[in-house]
Amino acid sequence: MTRPQKQSGRALAEHLNPGVHEALTLRYGHILPGMAETISDVAYGEFYGRPGLDLKTRYVATIAALTAQGGQTRPQLKINIAAGRKAGLSQIEVAEVIWQMALYGGMPAAINALNAALEVFEEEDAK
Amino acid sequence: MTRPQKQSGRALAEHLNPGVHEALTLRYGHILPGMAETISDVAYGEFYGRPGLDLKTRYVATIAALTAQGGQTRPQLKINIAAGRKAGLSQIEVAEVIWQMALYGGMPAAINALNAALEVFEEEDAK
Amino acid sequence: MTRPQKQSGRALAEHLNPGVHEALTLRYGHILPGMAETISDVAYGEFYGRPGLDLKTRYVATIAALTAQGGQTRPQLKINIAAGRKAGLSQIEVAEVIWQMALYGGMPAAINALNAALEVFEEEDAK
Amino acid sequence: MTRPQKQSGRALAEHLNPGVHEALTLRYGHILPGMAETISDVAYGEFYGRPGLDLKTRYVATIAALTAQGGQTRPQLKINIAAGRKAGLSQIEVAEVIWQMALYGGMPAAINALNAALEVFEEEDAK
Amino acid sequence: MTRPQKQSGRALAEHLNPGVHEALTLRYGHILPGMAETISDVAYGEFYGRPGLDLKTRYVATIAALTAQGGQTRPQLKINIAAGRKAGLSQIEVAEVIWQMALYGGMPAAINALNAALEVFEEEDAK
Amino acid sequence: MTRPQKQSGRALAEHLNPGVHEALTLRYGHILPGMAETISDVAYGEFYGRPGLDLKTRYVATIAALTAQGGQTRPQLKINIAAGRKAGLSQIEVAEVIWQMALYGGMPAAINALNAALEVFEEEDAK
Numbered sequence: 001m002t003r004p005q006k007q008s009g010r011a012l013a014e015h016l017n018p019g020v021h022e023a024l025t026l027r028y029g030h031i032l033p034g035m036a037e038t039i040s041d042v043a044y045g046e047f048y049g050r051p052g053l054d055l056k057t058r059y060v061a062t063i064a065a066l067t068a069q070g071g072q073t074r075p076q077l078k079i080n081i082a083a084g085r086k087a088g089l090s091q092i093e094v095a096e097v098i099w100q101m102a103l104y105g106g107m108p109a110a111i112n113a114l115n116a117a118l119e120v121f122e123e124e125d126a127k
Numbered sequence: 128m129t130r131p132q133k134q135s136g137r138a139l140a141e142h143l144n145p146g147v148h149e150a151l152t153l154r155y156g157h158i159l160p161g162m163a164e165t166i167s168d169v170a171y172g173e174f175y176g177r178p179g180l181d182l183k184t185r186y187v188a189t190i191a192a193l194t195a196q197g198g199q200t201r202p203q204l205k206i207n208i209a210a211g212r213k214a215g216l217s218q219i220e221v222a223e224v225i226w227q228m229a230l231y232g233g234m235p236a237a238i239n240a241l242n243a244a245l246e247v248f249e250e251e252d253a254k
Numbered sequence: 255m256t257r258p259q260k261q262s263g264r265a266l267a268e269h270l271n272p273g274v275h276e277a278l279t280l281r282y283g284h285i286l287p288g289m290a291e292t293i294s295d296v297a298y299g300e301f302y303g304r305p306g307l308d309l310k311t312r313y314v315a316t317i318a319a320l321t322a323q324g325g326q327t328r329p330q331l332k333i334n335i336a337a338g339r340k341a342g343l344s345q346i347e348v349a350e351v352i353w354q355m356a357l358y359g360g361m362p363a364a365i366n367a368l369n370a371a372l373e374v375f376e377e378e379d380a381k
Numbered sequence: 382m383t384r385p386q387k388q389s390g391r392a393l394a395e396h397l398n399p400g401v402h403e404a405l406t407l408r409y410g411h412i413l414p415g416m417a418e419t420i421s422d423v424a425y426g427e428f429y430g431r432p433g434l435d436l437k438t439r440y441v442a443t444i445a446a447l448t449a450q451g452g453q454t455r456p457q458l459k460i461n462i463a464a465g466r467k468a469g470l471s472q473i474e475v476a477e478v479i480w481q482m483a484l485y486g487g488m489p490a491a492i493n494a495l496n497a498a499l500e501v502f503e504e505e506d507a508k
Numbered sequence: 509m510t511r512p513q514k515q516s517g518r519a520l521a522e523h524l525n526p527g528v529h530e531a532l533t534l535r536y537g538h539i540l541p542g543m544a545e546t547i548s549d550v551a552y553g554e555f556y557g558r559p560g561l562d563l564k565t566r567y568v569a570t571i572a573a574l575t576a577q578g579g580q581t582r583p584q585l586k587i588n589i590a591a592g593r594k595a596g597l598s599q600i601e602v603a604e605v606i607w608q609m610a611l612y613g614g615m616p617a618a619i620n621a622l623n624a625a626l627e628v629f630e631e632e633d634a635k
Numbered sequence: 636m637t638r639p640q641k642q643s644g645r646a647l648a649e650h651l652n653p654g655v656h657e658a659l660t661l662r663y664g665h666i667l668p669g670m671a672e673t674i675s676d677v678a679y680g681e682f683y684g685r686p687g688l689d690l691k692t693r694y695v696a697t698i699a700a701l702t703a704q705g706g707q708t709r710p711q712l713k714i715n716i717a718a719g720r721k722a723g724l725s726q727i728e729v730a731e732v733i734w735q736m737a738l739y740g741g742m743p744a745a746i747n748a749l750n751a752a753l754e755v756f757e758e759e760d761a762k
Binding site: 322 | 678682732
């Protein structure tokens with residue numbers, strides 16, 4: 001059976017993170033063939049592209065989770081903050097989501113993630 | 128200086144989790160005097176009661192975070208799912224937020240939290 | 255484009271955890287349509303079914319990870335220990351993998367996971 | 382070279398958790414020979430028995446860590462709270478250490494661990 | 509009702525981390541108004557300023573927790589090590605607390621945090 | 636009683652990470668006397684040197700665990716990837732173990748660890 005939603009997975013990936021598929025293929029394709037396809041198909045096709053929750057709210061969830069985990073995956077947190085901004089989150093909404101995580105992941109984790117957000121916002125302003 | 132927003136912290140706590148202040152005082156007050164006040168003042172007064180993000184979205188963030196951390200604090204996850212429902216999240220929105228966390232906290236953590244959500248939903252239906 | 259490997263994902267899921275697809279559909283299908291398909295397609299089709307690493311070694315990795323995370327997803331740890339046994343891991347190999355995690359996730363996490371393993375082994379012996 | 386401090390490791394284990402060595406051997410010895418010896422030699426001989434920090438303070442550190450990790454290893458948290466009490470921590474000191482972890486591991490993790498502490502205190506009172 | 513202990517929260521913050529309130533306001537105030545006040549009022553007023561446990565022991569708990577979480581919030585770990593030193597912890601006590609965490613957060617987490625501590629100690633010596 | 640296996644712990648440490656004992660002593664010996672001995676005796680003597688699981692498989696477990704924990708201890712992850720390579724893991728096997736962790740520690744954690752692995756592989760190629 002064909003899985004037509006996969007096409008929209010790839011398209012959604014490209015819309016939210018332009019160039020992501022090619023960048024992943026170039027960086028990881030030699031050692032993990034098919035990894036870029038899996039990310040598009042899975043993250044975007046099977047999860048972000050699901051009905052039932054709008055994209056903006058999905059990024060609230062993602063930013064909250066990566067913050068509460070301690071911001072140890074800072075590059076990916078920054079990519080998701082940037083994508084969340086594209087999906088409609090204001091800078092203040094991003095900051096509020098992160099700051100609230102002080103209650104669940106601790107204050108150091110929240111401050112750590114706020115610093116990542118400030119870097120994303122500065123890059124936006126620099127454009 | 129008086130801090131009038133604290134009153135709304137207590138009121139918000141009571142609105143979202145009726146009886147929580149008295150329950151905390153009864154259970155923990157003998158060993159941690161002032162703990163119930165801290166929870167009301169801090170969690171609700173300093174965080175949930177902030178402007179900048181609506182309550183419903185705040186619960187999306189909380190449910191996402193507790194899920195991604197592995198659902199190891201299941202009783203508190205259930206309390207927050209119930210409060211999120213009261214703040215306007217549909218059962219499907221709760222489930223979608225949790226399921227998306229498979230991408231960030233892993234599939235076992237997401238399934239674990241889904242089971243907690245199903246328990247909350249069953250308790251709702253039993254009312 | 256059809257994705258023929260997905261079929262083997264479903265078949266692999268069924269081989270390692272008989273009845274898993276139907277069980278997931280029954281339990282979660284009403285609130286998360288397509289979730290069981292995603293698990294088969296993703297976990298088994300996109301990851302466990304990949305070439306480059308044999309199944310037995312893949313379960314070593316999974317059991318190690320769930321142990322080091324603190325065994326907070328105990329039901330899923332037990333499912334993966336049982337599947338790892340089916341993929342060829344001896345009881346002693348499972349125990350050694352878990353115990354080594356004392357170095358990375360701490361001794362309490364390792365002991366916690368050992369207890370889960372002992373439960374799986376007792377269920378095997380009871381058959 | 383003989384390592385005489387190991388003897389004190391075993392003795393310290395026995396002092397803080399009477400019967401622990403035999404219990405571990407009985408439960409895990411068939412599948413992990415030498416595990417009980419490793420726990421005595423390592424946890425007590427190489428760490429708790431070190432000079433430079435008194436035992437009472439060492440248990441503060443341990444209780445704090447297990448709390449901040451989410452209390453997912455609740456049985457081990459309870460064992461360490463009981464041992465910390467034996468090393469001189471008051472019930473209030475234990476509760477204060479745990480509650481402070483709300484700042485670092487989140488409020489749900491702290492409340493979760495407080496519940497474990499209350500169970501230990503109740504068992505003490507029941508003696 | 510006025511909450512007089514809040515004043516001591518601010519004073520305690522200033523004593524342990526001179527300039528922290530102004531630094532937080534400058535860095536985060538534009539996007540999270542009131543955040544610096546929350547940190548002073550909550551972290552110092554509601555937690556560190558509580559009776560029942562001396563400050564030095566409170567920093568033992570904090571350093572232990574941040575170490576066991578993997579040192580992923582290294583800047584905040586360093587701030588707390590420096591504050592713990594000011595509250596009376598010796599360099600050796602700090603190192604012993606961290607190293608003991610090898611048992612609970614794993615050896616890599618402990619070594620990671622030791623490196624952060626060495627940086628703090630070098631900055632002390634450079635003064 | 637002498638513990639002859641400790642000698643093999645030291646020898647195994649030296650074989651897998653040449654110079655590690657002296658490097659640890661130089662860096663940490665002044666503040667944590669005996670720490671290098673503990674690492675050799677415990678990590679290598681009590682765990683890696685155990686029978687029941689070959690070294691190559693032990694490194695699969697370690698790499699999986701450090702990846703799933705979010706790669707927050709990146710220097711130690713790189714050391715273990717390098718040691719795993721020496722114990723017989725191919726670059727592709729290392730990459731497959733890490734990538735599979737997307738299912739358990741989340742995609743950001745897996746990508747984070749893949750980047751660490753690529754750095755190790757580049758250092759190998761540069762020799």
